[in-house]
Amino acid sequence: MSPKVGIAPVRRRQIVDATIRCLARDGYSHLTMNKVARRARVSQGILHYYFADKHAILVAAMQRVMEDLERRVVQEARGIHDPRRRLRALIHACLSVATEAREFWVVFVEFWGEMMHDRALMEINADLYTRERRLIGRIVTRGVRSGLFRRVRPEQAGGIILALVDGLSLQLTFDSKAFSLAEASRFCEEAIFRYLAKK
Amino acid sequence: MSPKVGIAPVRRRQIVDATIRCLARDGYSHLTMNKVARRARVSQGILHYYFADKHAILVAAMQRVMEDLERRVVQEARGIHDPRRRLRALIHACLSVATEAREFWVVFVEFWGEMMHDRALMEINADLYTRERRLIGRIVTRGVRSGLFRRVRPEQAGGIILALVDGLSLQLTFDSKAFSLAEASRFCEEAIFRYLAKK
DNA sequence: CAAACATAATTGGTCAACCAATCAAGAAAA
DNA sequence: TTTTCTTGATTGGTTGACCAATTATGTTTG
Numbered sequence: 284m285s286p287k288v289g290i291a292p293v294r295r296r297q298i299v300d301a302t303i304r305c306l307a308r309d310g311y312s313h314l315t316m317n318k319v320a321r322r323a324r325v326s327q328g329i330l331h332y333y334f335a336d337k338h339a340i341l342v343a344a345m346q347r348v349m350e351d352l353e354r355r356v357v358q359e360a361r362g363i364h365d366p367r368r369r370l371r372a373l374i375h376a377c378l379s380v381a382t383e384a385r386e387f388w389v390v391f392v393e394f395w396g397e398m399m400h401d402r403a404l405m406e407i408n409a410d411l412y413t414r415e416r417r418l419i420g421r422i423v424t425r426g427v428r429s430g431l432f433r434r435v436r437p438e439q440a441g442g443i444i445l446a447l448v449d450g451l452s453l454q455l456t457f458d459s460k461a462f463s464l465a466e467a468s469r470f471c472e473e474a475i476f477r478y479l480a481k482k
Numbered sequence: 483m484s485p486k487v488g489i490a491p492v493r494r495r496q497i498v499d500a501t502i503r504c505l506a507r508d509g510y511s512h513l514t515m516n517k518v519a520r521r522a523r524v525s526q527g528i529l530h531y532y533f534a535d536k537h538a539i540l541v542a543a544m545q546r547v548m549e550d551l552e553r554r555v556v557q558e559a560r561g562i563h564d565p566r567r568r569l570r571a572l573i574h575a576c577l578s579v580a581t582e583a584r585e586f587w588v589v590f591v592e593f594w595g596e597m598m599h600d601r602a603l604m605e606i607n608a609d610l611y612t613r614e615r616r617l618i619g620r621i622v623t624r625g626v627r628s629g630l631f632r633r634v635r636p637e638q639a640g641g642i643i644l645a646l647v648d649g650l651s652l653q654l655t656f657d658s659k660a661f662s663l664a665e666a667s668r669f670c671e672e673a674i675f676r677y678l679a680k681k
Numbered sequence: 682c683a684a685a686c687a688t689a690a691t692t693g694g695t696c697a698a699c700c701a702a703t704c705a706a707g708a709a710a711a
Numbered sequence: 712t713t714t715t716c717t718t719g720a721t722t723g724g725t726t727g728a729c730c731a732a733t734t735a736t737g738t739t740t741g
Binding site: 493527531532 | 689690
Binding site for chain 2: 309310311312313389392393394395396397398399400401405408409412413416438439442443445446447448449450451453454456457458460461462466467470471473474477478480
C-alpha cells in the first residue's frame with residue numbers, strides 16, 4: 284500500500300543538503316536544478332516530485348540553514364549558568380560560525396541578499412532573529428537579576444549583541460586581514476561587557 | 483578623428499545606474515542584460531561595446547555603490563569638530579542609509595552574497611571597509627586626545643562601530659517590526675559611548 | 682566652405698548553451 | 712497487483728555573447 288515507507292523525508296533532506304552545498308560552492312546566481320540533482324545523486328525529475336519548484340527548495344534550504352545555526356548557538360550556551368560566561372560562549376559560537384563553519388555562514392549571507400525580494404525568506408529570517416534576541420535577552424535579564432549587569436532592556440541588548448556579532452562576522456569573512464577570530468572575540472566581549480557594565 | 487568625444491563615460495554611467503536600479507528592483511538572481519539595456523534605454527549590443535561581459539558591469543556597479551556609500555558617510559560627518567557629535571552624525575548617516583536610501587542598501591547587501599565567490603568584488607569591499615575603519619579610528623583618536631574617550635585602539639574601535647552599524651542596519655531592514663530607525667540610533671549611540679567611556 | 686573621408690557609436694538580429702519544468706514509462710516496494 | 716518512486720528524455724523559453732551593417736560625428740583636404 285505504501286512502498287518505500289519513510290523515504291520521503293530522507294530524499295527531501297538529501298536534496299536540501301545538496302542545495303546548501305551547491306550554494307556554498309558556486310553561489311546563489313549559479314544554482315541550477317541540474318547541479319543540485321547531480322550533487323544529491325538523484326535525477327532531475329525527482330526534485331520536482333518532492334518540491335513544487337526551485338523556490339520551494341530554496342525556502343526549505345533557508346529553513347535548514349537557520350535551524351542549524353540556531354541549534355549551534357543554543358547548544359553552545361547550554362549548561363553554563365554564569366551569565367557572563369554564558370554570553371561569552373554564545374559570542375564565540377556565533378563568531379566561529381563565520382570561520383569554522385564557513386559553508387553555512389556563506390549560505391546564510393547569500394540568503395540576506397535574496398530575502399529583500401522574497402517575503403517567504405524574509406519571514407523565516409525575522410522569526411529566527413526574534414528568537415535569538417529573546418534568547419540573548421533572557422541571559423542578560425538573568426545577569427541583571429544577579430546584579431552582574433546594569434538594568435537594561437533585554438530585547439534591546441539582544442539586538443545590540445546580535446548586531447555586533449553579525450557585523451564582526453562579516454568583516455571576519457570578507458576582510459580576513461583586518462583581524463583574527465580571537466581578536467574579534469576579544470573586541471566583541473569587551474564592547475558588550477562595557478555596554479552591560481554597572482557604571 | 484574622434485566623433486562624439488566624451489560620450490563614453492556618460493554611457494558607462496548610464497549603464498551602471500540602470501544596473502543598480504535593476505538590482506534594487508528585482509535582485510541579483512533576476513538581473514539580465516536585456517533588462518539593464520531597456521532600463522538604460524540603449525540596445526543590448528551597446529552593453530558589450532562598453533563592457534567586456536556581464537561580470538564587468540557588476541564590478542563597475544559595485545564600485546559605484548561603494549563609492550556612493552562612502553561619500554555619503556564622509557560628507558555627513560564633515561564640518562563637525564566635537565568627536566562625540568561627529569560620531570553621532572556618522573552613526574545616523576550609516577543607519578539612515580538602510581531606511582532612507584533603501585535602494586542602495588539593498589544592492590549593498592546583495593553584493594555581500596556574491597562577494598564570497600568573486601575575488602574582484604571582495605577586494606573592492608575590503609578596501610572600503612579598511613578606509614571606513616580608519617576614518618572612524620581617526621575620529622575616535624581625536625576623542626581620546628581631547629580626553630573625551632578612554633584609550634582604545636583606533637582600528638579596533640572602527641571595526642566595532644562599523645559592525646554594530648551594519649548589524650543594526652540588517653535587523654532594521656529585514657525585521658522592521660523589531661525597532662525603528664530612531665530606536666536603533668539611540669541603542670547604537672548608547673552602546674558605542676559606553677564602549678568608549680572612561681571607566 | 683563643402684565634399685570626401687575616417688572612426689566611433691549604435692543597432693537589431695542571430696546563435697549556441699542552458700534553464701526550469703513536464704511527462705511517459707518503467708522499477709521497486711508492499 | 713497496486714501504489715509509490717524514480718528515471719532520463721523532452722519541451723518551450725531565456726540567457727549572454729557575438730557580429731555585420733548602419734548611423735553619427737568629427738577631421739581633412741581641395
